[in-house]
Amino acid sequence: MLLYNLRLAWKSVRRHPVLSTLIVLGIALGVGVSTTFITAYHVLASDPVPGKSGVLHYVRMNSWGLPDSPFRDGPPPQLAYRDVREILKSGVPARSTASFPSRMTVFPPNAKEQPFRESVRLITSDFFPMFNVPFRYGGPWDRSADAKPEAVAVISSALNDRLFGGRNGVGRTFRLDDRDFRVVGVLDRWRPRVRAYDMVVDPLGEPEAVFVPLEWAGPMEVSPTGSQSTWRSPEPGEEDLPFIDRLVLGEVLFIQLWVELPDQARVAAFESYLDSYVAEQKKLGRFPNKPDNRVTPVLDLMTELRVVPPQTKALAAISLLFLVVAALNLIGLFLGKFLARASIVGVRRALGASRWTIFVQHLVECELMGLVGGSLGVLLSLGGLAILNRVYGDGPDGVAFFQLDVPMVFAAIALSLAAGAIAGIYPAWRICAIPPARHLKNQ
Amino acid sequence: MLKMDNVTKIYRMGMVETRALRDFSLEVEEGEFVTITGPSGSGKTTFLNVSGLLDAFEQGHYWLDGMDVSRLSDREMSRVRNEKIGFIFQSFNLIPDLDVFDNVDVPLRYRRLGARERKERIERAVAQVGLSSRLRHLPSQLSGGQQQRVAIARVLAGDPKLILADEPTGNLDSGMAREIMDILEQVNESGTTIIMVTHNPEHAARAHRQLHIADGRMVDLERIAPFPLNRPESRQAAS
Amino acid sequence: MEFGPIFRSLLRNRARVVVIVAEVALTLAIVANCMSLILDTRAQLARESGFDDDHMVLVRSNPFAESLNEEEVLNQLVDSDLRTLRALPGVRAVSNTSLEPWGQGGSITSVRLPGTRGEPLRAQFYSADPSIFDTLGIRVVQGRGFTREELEHGADAGPTETLPVVISKTLADVAFPDGKAVGRELAFADESQRLLVVGLIDRFYKPLGAAADRVMLTPGRTVGFDYGSSYLVRTEGDPGAMIPRMEKALLGAEKGRFLRLRTVPEMREEFHGRDRLLVASLNGVMALLVLVTSLGIVGLTSFSVAERRRQIGTRRALGADKGDIVRHFLLENWMVTSLGVVLGAALAYALNFGMVTWVSGARLSVPVVAVGALGLWLIGIASALGPALRGAQVPPAIATRNV
Numbered sequence A: 001m002l003l004y005n006l007r008l009a010w011k012s013v014r015r016h017p018v019l020s021t022l023i024v025l026g027i028a029l030g031v032g033v034s035t036t037f038i039t040a041y042h043v044l045a046s047d048p049v050p051g052k053s054g055v056l057h058y059v060r061m062n063s064w065g066l067p068d069s070p071f072r073d074g075p076p077p078q079l080a081y082r083d084v085r086e087i088l089k090s091g092v093p094a095r096s097t098a099s100f101p102s103r104m105t106v107f108p109p110n111a112k113e114q115p116f117r118e119s120v121r122l123i124t125s126d127f128f129p130m131f132n133v134p135f136r137y138g139g140p141w142d143r144s145a146d147a148k149p150e151a152v153a154v155i156s157s158a159l160n161d162r163l164f165g166g167r168n169g170v171g172r173t174f175r176l177d178d179r180d181f182r183v184v185g186v187l188d189r190w191r192p193r194v195r196a197y198d199m200v201v202d203p204l205g206e207p208e209a210v211f212v213p214l215e216w217a218g219p220m221e222v223s224p225t226g227s228q229s230t231w232r233s234p235e236p237g238e239e240d241l242p243f244i245d246r247l248v249l250g251e252v253l254f255i256q257l258w259v260e261l262p263d264q265a266r267v268a269a270f271e272s273y274l275d276s277y278v279a280e281q282k283k284l285g286r287f288p289n290k291p292d293n294r295v296t297p298v299l300d301l302m303t304e305l306r307v308v309p310p311q312t313k314a315l316a317a318i319s320l321l322f323l324v325v326a327a328l329n330l331i332g333l334f335l336g337k338f339l340a341r342a343s344i345v346g347v348r349r350a351l352g353a354s355r356w357t358i359f360v361q362h363l364v365e366c367e368l369m370g371l372v373g374g375s376l377g378v379l380l381s382l383g384g385l386a387i388l389n390r391v392y393g394d395g396p397d398g399v400a401f402f403q404l405d406v407p408m409v410f411a412a413i414a415l416s417l418a419a420g421a422i423a424g425i426y427p428a429w430r431i432c433a434i435p436p437a438r439h440l441k442n443q
Numbered sequence B: 001m002l003k004m005d006n007v008t009k010i011y012r013m014g015m016v017e018t019r020a021l022r023d024f025s026l027e028v029e030e031g032e033f034v035t036i037t038g039p040s041g042s043g044k045t046t047f048l049n050v051s052g053l054l055d056a057f058e059q060g061h062y063w064l065d066g067m068d069v070s071r072l073s074d075r076e077m078s079r080v081r082n083e084k085i086g087f088i089f090q091s092f093n094l095i096p097d098l099d100v101f102d103n104v105d106v107p108l109r110y111r112r113l114g115a116r117e118r119k120e121r122i123e124r125a126v127a128q129v130g131l132s133s134r135l136r137h138l139p140s141q142l143s144g145g146q147q148q149r150v151a152i153a154r155v156l157a158g159d160p161k162l163i164l165a166d167e168p169t170g171n172l173d174s175g176m177a178r179e180i181m182d183i184l185e186q187v188n189e190s191g192t193t194i195i196m197v198t199h200n201p202e203h204a205a206r207a208h209r210q211l212h213i214a215d216g217r218m219v220d221l222e223r224i225a226p227f228p229l230n231r232p233e234s235r236q237a238a239s
Numbered sequence C: 001m002e003f004g005p006i007f008r009s010l011l012r013n014r015a016r017v018v019v020i021v022a023e024v025a026l027t028l029a030i031v032a033n034c035m036s037l038i039l040d041t042r043a044q045l046a047r048e049s050g051f052d053d054d055h056m057v058l059v060r061s062n063p064f065a066e067s068l069n070e071e072e073v074l075n076q077l078v079d080s081d082l083r084t085l086r087a088l089p090g091v092r093a094v095s096n097t098s099l100e101p102w103g104q105g106g107s108i109t110s111v112r113l114p115g116t117r118g119e120p121l122r123a124q125f126y127s128a129d130p131s132i133f134d135t136l137g138i139r140v141v142q143g144r145g146f147t148r149e150e151l152e153h154g155a156d157a158g159p160t161e162t163l164p165v166v167i168s169k170t171l172a173d174v175a176f177p178d179g180k181a182v183g184r185e186l187a188f189a190d191e192s193q194r195l196l197v198v199g200l201i202d203r204f205y206k207p208l209g210a211a212a213d214r215v216m217l218t219p220g221r222t223v224g225f226d227y228g229s230s231y232l233v234r235t236e237g238d239p240g241a242m243i244p245r246m247e248k249a250l251l252g253a254e255k256g257r258f259l260r261l262r263t264v265p266e267m268r269e270e271f272h273g274r275d276r277l278l279v280a281s282l283n284g285v286m287a288l289l290v291l292v293t294s295l296g297i298v299g300l301t302s303f304s305v306a307e308r309r310r311q312i313g314t315r316r317a318l319g320a321d322k323g324d325i326v327r328h329f330l331l332e333n334w335m336v337t338s339l340g341v342v343l344g345a346a347l348a349y350a351l352n353f354g355m356v357t358w359v360s361g362a363r364l365s366v367p368v369v370a371v372g373a374l375g376l377w378l379i380g381i382a383s384a385l386g387p388a389l390r391g392a393q394v395p396p397a398i399a400t401r402n403v
Helices: A002-015 A017-043 A082-092 A145-146 A157-164 A245-250 A263-285 A299-303 A310-329 A331-337 A341-352 A355-392 A404-432 A436-440 B044-051 B074-082 B101-111 B115-128 B146-155 B175-189 C003-011 C014-046 C069-089 C130-135 C150-154 C169-175 C237-253 C265-308 C307-316 C320-357 C366-392 C396-400
Strands: A056-060 A095-107 A116-123 A135-138 A152-155 A172-174 A178-187 A210-213 A252-260 A293-297 B002-013 B015-028 B033-037 B059-064 B085-088 B162-166 B193-197 B209-214 B218-225 C058-061 C093-097 C108-114 C119-129 C140-143 C163-170 C187-188 C194-201 C215-219 C229-235 C257-263
Touching: A002 A017, A002 A355, A002 C237, A017 A310, A017 A331, A017 A355, A017 A404, A017 C265, A056 A263, A056 A299, A082 A245, A082 A252, A082 A263, A135 A157, A157 A178, A178 A331, A210 B074, A263 A293, A293 A299, A310 A331, A310 A404, A310 C014, A310 C265, A310 C320, A331 A341, A331 C265, A341 A355, A341 A404, A355 A404, A355 C265, A404 C014, B002 B044, B015 B044, B015 B059, B015 B218, B033 B175, B044 B193, B044 C396, B074 B085, B074 B101, B074 C307, B074 C320, B085 B146, B101 B115, B101 B146, B101 C003, B115 B146, B146 B175, B162 B175, B209 C108, B209 C163, C003 C014, C003 C320, C014 C119, C014 C265, C014 C320, C014 C366, C058 C069, C058 C237, C058 C265, C069 C093, C069 C229, C069 C237, C093 C130, C119 C169, C130 C229, C150 C215, C163 C169, C169 C194, C194 C215, C229 C237, C237 C257, C237 C265, C257 C265, C265 C307, C265 C366, C307 C320, C307 C396, C320 C366
Parallel strands: A116 A210, A152 A178, B033 B193, B033 B209, B085 B162, B162 B193, C119 C215, C163 C194
Antiparallel strands: A056 A252, A056 A293, A095 A116, A095 A172, A095 A252, A135 A178, A152 A210, A172 A178, B002 B015, B002 B059, B209 B218, C058 C229, C058 C257, C093 C229, C108 C119, C108 C187, C140 C194, C163 C215, C187 C194
């Protein structure tokens, strides 16, 4: 029956080419626009670390030393070096990682080549398993390398191509600022849309090119390039201290700390650990304000920090409404198409077709046009996404920022069917509700 | 009342010319009841269209109620139709979305009459056809005979000089048909000229004069009843 | 005019009326909200920095050669760079400063009146040299700018010394409501250091948090081995054209560093990139929406006119002329469109509430809804004109054709 209805639908399309084309174009437009913006929203709003978003938690505490902090809605978004060090050392969470970004000069092994600047992230080794970072060659350094720190680095696929011609760079060395680092791992092409590990500074930015252990911050006197906040000006004499001591004393908040807590019990345990840590610090004269410890899972943090630009959500909502309006506007066209052949329907009814049969036959035709229009709409949305990509930028390996994935294609199909239904239900009902006799006498 | 003189109506379809009315001449006195019979394709419908100013014609002359209506503009024809002519159609042609009141109201609106006058006319005309209790019913809620009566009321409300009826009983059973004919006779007795196209010989016989059209020409069959020329006392009081 | 009969007949054609009313109402609701968002965003996009943006280049210099890893050497490099740039023809003014107009980054600090408690004021805080005002193209409207001595001393200033600052008038008005800011003192929020107001500027806008139009400029060199140094260059003509020459001159003076030169207009483009995309997208959706709806009204009205051919013929037979027929359909359409517009206005506010609460948006203003309503109303009626005119062409003779 379905095949029969499809054949009838196809014949109907051929008989009214202009009307059918207009209908298909109308649906294509509606589906194209809505798929574009819904995909944009979906890309930005979907889980940035599938499989781990439930167990990864972001840590914040209110170490601000003055009564009025610039942070209206809660504790400062980042932590100070000394607090991060303590928490990492405590071993309370199963896994934990702290990081901040910087920029350093990379000196290629071939001395004749010009040095260049690259984005660098200082991390601890748990970073890689926690955020599902994919490796092509080698792997992360182990925890002992974090402590010393060892001069080891993990580099991006693009940097590996640039330094070592695309061959396996593991084991080779290159100079970063003032010392040599040995490559222990090369990443696969990796361009998450939302960098879960840095939602405070630049969530939609590109991953760094070089990853080195956090403890290099002191010896290399690394200056963070992300955001920094501080409430404390340096005291007299502090300027002459070694960098690492200044870092510790300085109460500058520039580090993001993530912990992995596999179940609710461990979350509770960690929270009470934080409570006692803050209580201790208070005794030392720090943390003068009311405690405000937050242990926030990935998805909640995304919402809280508004990682998905609100405009993206707005456009997605508006584009869905656009689809509804576009479909409504096609009702007239479907009516024209169906009622032009009312006499044929009259004959079918006289020959025994029930109202339901006629209704289904026409609905099939509507959905067929919906699907055809929808396919065209998907093509249109590829164009729309390409335009969006020009502003959001492509990845280093040319992978577009916004891409249609399987769930979105299904969404487009669902939207096409919905559009076909919205546009077609009323006309289909009209045509099947006509008494057969009326149109049999048509001259 | 009505005089057609050698009227010719030509339909052109591409290279083919059809003369639907050929040198058609007819005179109808005021207050006459004339029926017209003829086979299919004889030009009955064309005659109705021409005499009702629904369509223009190529050759000849047409006087209606003392006015030469041969070469009028569309707007002028509309006005004459509205003020002097009333139509009754075989398929009633009531507007399905409007109730009885609004249907009868339609031609009065085009005459730009005031609301009170329209209301009076409508209620009077509907009473005349005996449907006062159905003033707010829709055509779909009325029988065929009732619908045709509404159509007659629509004509009567405008108080025309000439009524053109196109097979008014064609879609009705014999009982209802007789009712309609009774009403038409009554209307004619009050002084309105009626020209009726019909297939039904029984109805045709109720006229003063029977005419026959064949091949676009008129054939006068016979005068059935004597017809006095002036009957002013039976004219309806009209504006 | 036949309002009554038309209204009653519309009641019996509910489905068609509902569709057109829904189309018009939804379209108005969406268009009004889009317009609102667009106006709001464009207002932000339109804000001027107050500087001579079109003639400025931002130069970032990051040293990598070890020979440069020394404070004195870097200071001398800054002075030499300034001389090199000033010597180029077409360069009007150069300044060494940490201020990057339209840059993504910046710095904010909290200040208060010395000795007071309560909420501190937040303001942007940058170091600059005396030529900053000429470079930005702004004037010091009260007091003075910086002196060379203050600049030289800046590097050696102790952590508790009073720093001279030039502040923006907006900050002065809040901190010193009596209008006398020059000569008065502010302090950092932790009271660790005092700031002496030596001058006021009246134009400054750099979007950064809540302190977009408040700034304090203090004399000092922007230099460091890690952060590098940056210079703002004001040119006579097209800034982009000057870039190759500037780069060459600077590299010629010192090769052991990276240079990044961008025109300020370019930086502004990038800064506004996402907002511009939003406005463009909204404009696109709005235009398509209006087009689709007017085509839809044309389609539905054409269909409903065609469906009523017989009725049109009958009306003509009863005495309607072509004008009457056109007026009838226009009046019918007018009633439906008007209902749609009224509902649409209400829907617009409802949608706006939803958007502002759960998604994002700008509050609707009455003029936007009014303009949108008027526009859609006109479009609705214009869309019906074609089908109405076509309807008027139906010949009266249709009435006598037999079904």
